[in-house]
Amino acid sequence: MKLTVKAIVTALSLTLAGCASTDIDTLLTKTATADNRSSENKARDQYRHPKETLAFFGLQPNMTVVEIWPGGGWYTEILAPVLKRDGQYFAAHFPSDSEVKYYQRSLNQFQDKLANDSLYENVTLSEFYPGTHHNIAPAGSADMVLTFRNLHNWYMQKDIEGINEAFKAFFTALKPGGVLGVVDHRLPENRDSAKAKRSGYVKQSWVIEHAEKAGFILEAVSEVNANPLDTADHEKGVWTLPPRLALGEKDITKYKAIGESDRMTLKFRKPE
Numbered sequence: 001m002k003l004t005v006k007a008i009v010t011a012l013s014l015t016l017a018g019c020a021s022t023d024i025d026t027l028l029t030k031t032a033t034a035d036n037r038s039s040e041n042k043a044r045d046q047y048r049h050p051k052e053t054l055a056f057f058g059l060q061p062n063m064t065v066v067e068i069w070p071g072g073g074w075y076t077e078i079l080a081p082v083l084k085r086d087g088q089y090f091a092a093h094f095p096s097d098s099e100v101k102y103y104q105r106s107l108n109q110f111q112d113k114l115a116n117d118s119l120y121e122n123v124t125l126s127e128f129y130p131g132t133h134h135n136i137a138p139a140g141s142a143d144m145v146l147t148f149r150n151l152h153n154w155y156m157q158k159d160i161e162g163i164n165e166a167f168k169a170f171f172t173a174l175k176p177g178g179v180l181g182v183v184d185h186r187l188p189e190n191r192d193s194a195k196a197k198r199s200g201y202v203k204q205s206w207v208i209e210h211a212e213k214a215g216f217i218l219e220a221v222s223e224v225n226a227n228p229l230d231t232a233d234h235e236k237g238v239w240t241l242p243p244r245l246a247l248g249e250k251d252i253t254k255y256k257a258i259g260e261s262d263r264m265t266l267k268f269r270k271p272e
Contacts, residue, residue, distance in 0.1 A: 024054075024055055024059060024060060024061070025051070025055055027061060027082060028050070028051040028054055028055060028059070028078070028082065029051055031078050031081050031082050032045065032050055032051050032078055034081065036077060036081070036117065036119060037077050037078075041074055041077065044074070044243065044260070046259075047225075047227070047242075047259055047260035048074075048148075048225065048260070049224050049225055050075065050078050052222075052224045053181075053183065053222075053224055053225065053265060054078070054079075056181075056220070056222045056224060056265065056267065057144065057146065057179055057181035057267055058144070058179055058267070059079075059082065059144065060087075060143075061082050061083060061085065061086050061087055062086040062087050063083065063087045063088075063143035063144055064087060064088040064089075064090070064137070064141055064142050064143050064144075065079060065083060065087065065088070065089055065090070065142065065143065065144045065145075065146065066089075066090040066092055066126075066136050066137045066142045066144070066145045066146065066170075066173055067079060067089070067090070067091055067092065067145075067146045067147075067148075068092045068128055068136065068145065068146065068147040068150055068166075068170075069092065069093065069094065069128065069147070069150050069153075070091045070092075070093060070110065071106060071110070072106065072109060072110065072113070073091075073110055073113050075146070075148060076089075076091060076110075076113070076120070076123070077119075079146075080119055080120050080122065080123050081119050083122065084119065084121075084122045087122075088122065088124065089122060089123050089124070090123075090124045090125075090126050090136060090137045090142070091110070091114075091123055091124070091125050091126065092126045092127060092128040092136035092137070093106075093107050093110055093125060093126070093127060093128070094106060094107045094127070094128075094129070095127045095128075095129050095132065095133045096127065098129070110125075111125070124137075128166075128169065130154050130157075130158055130161075130162040130163075130165035130166045130169070131158060131161070131162065131165050134165070134168075134169040134172070136169055136170075136173050137173045138173075139172050139173060140172075140173075140174070140175050140176075141173065141175065142173045142174050142175060142178055143174075143175060143178050143179065144174075144178060144179045144180075144181065145170045145173055145174055145178070145179070145180050145181070146180075146181045147166075147170075147180075147181070147182055147183070147184075148183045148184075149183060149184050149185060149263070150166075150184070151163060151166070151182065151184045151202055151207060152184055152185055152200045152201065152202050152238075154166050155197065155202060156197060156198060156200075160210070163210050164210060164213070164214065167180075167210060167211055167213075167214035167216065168214055170214075171214050171215050171216065171270060174270045175270070176270055176271065176272045177269065177270060177271075177272045178269070178270045179219075179267060179268070179269055179270075180211065180216055180267075180268040180269070180270070181265075181266070181267055181268075182207060182211070182264070182265070182266040182267075182268065183225055183263050183264065183265050183266075184202055184207065184263060184264055185200050185201045185202065185232070185238045185261040185262070185263055186201060186202070186203070186204055186226075186232070186261075186262045186263055186264040187199070187201035187202055187203045187204075187232055188203075188232055189203055189204070189205060191203075191232070191233075193206060196232075198237060199232070199233075199234075199237035199238060200237040200238030200239060200261075201232045201237070201238055201261070204221075204264040204266070207264065207266060208266065211266075211268050215270065215271065216268035216269065216270060217268060217269050217270075217271060218266065218267075218268055219267045219268060219269045220266075220267040221264070221265070221266055221267070222265040222266075222267070223265070224265055225262075225263035225264070225265045226262055226263065227258070227259055227260065227261060227262040227263070228262070229257070229258045229259065229262075230258055230259075230260075230261050230262035232261070232262060234255075235247060238261050240255060241255050241258055241259070241260055241261055242255065242256060242258075242259060242260050243260070
């Protein structure tokens with residue numbers, strides 16, 4: 001029997017509602033495997049480990065959660081349904097007044113995604129860019145702020161100040177006791193950060209240092225997104241690896257065998 005989009009959405013909503021009293025692992029499993037996610041997105045779960053990552057951060061369905069720069073909505077497809085009934089999801093996307101064409105296209109595509117699926121009717125769109133757009137959610141309202149593979153962008157664009165501004169905005173939005181979850185491409189500690197600035201990789205110790213300077217407390221570290229095959233010294237940086245494969249067909253078998261990047265997964269907390 002062929003299901004319509006409406007039927008799929010209705011079935012998923014009923015399933016999630018029925019899981020309100022179940023554990024988060026069960027809820028995330030149902031959401032991550034739901035039919036609203038494309039096969040292409042599901043194929044990346046082996047590298048991104050969304051269920052395990054969100055469980056590590058302590059996600060609960062009644063939380064107010066802010067995701068920074070959700071891009072095309074890869075994590076939105078999981079977070080929004082989980083939070084739809086009892087929580088709130090803020091998608092802090094690119095600024096609507098940005099003159100960067102890529103930002104404009106990405107934001108427009110994300111808005112179309114939200115408009116065309118009732119799973120996202122409880123999503124609130126906000127804006128973030130370090131130094132100019134910090135109102136990601138009302139101050140002191142968020143239980144959790146999540147950023148996936150973004151810190152290196154702000155470092156490349158605005159140097160250390162971009163990172164400091166980002167952490168300050170996250171700290172402001174969080175409630176006392178709220179969680180900041182960070183995932184990013186990890187540079188080996190024995191490498192020169194300045195020389196690797198354009199690579200897309202950053203040191204884990206460096207991220208911890210700047211988060212703590214902003215007032216956060218490091219609560220836990222997970223290796224759930226680690227990849228020991230990644231040496232982090234590729235010709236075109238992290239974009240040499242899947243999914244970008246920036247070198248095209250050159251050594252493509254080698255880079256596909258490595259898989260996506262080695263990533264740090266850090267859980268910080270705003271003091272009570």
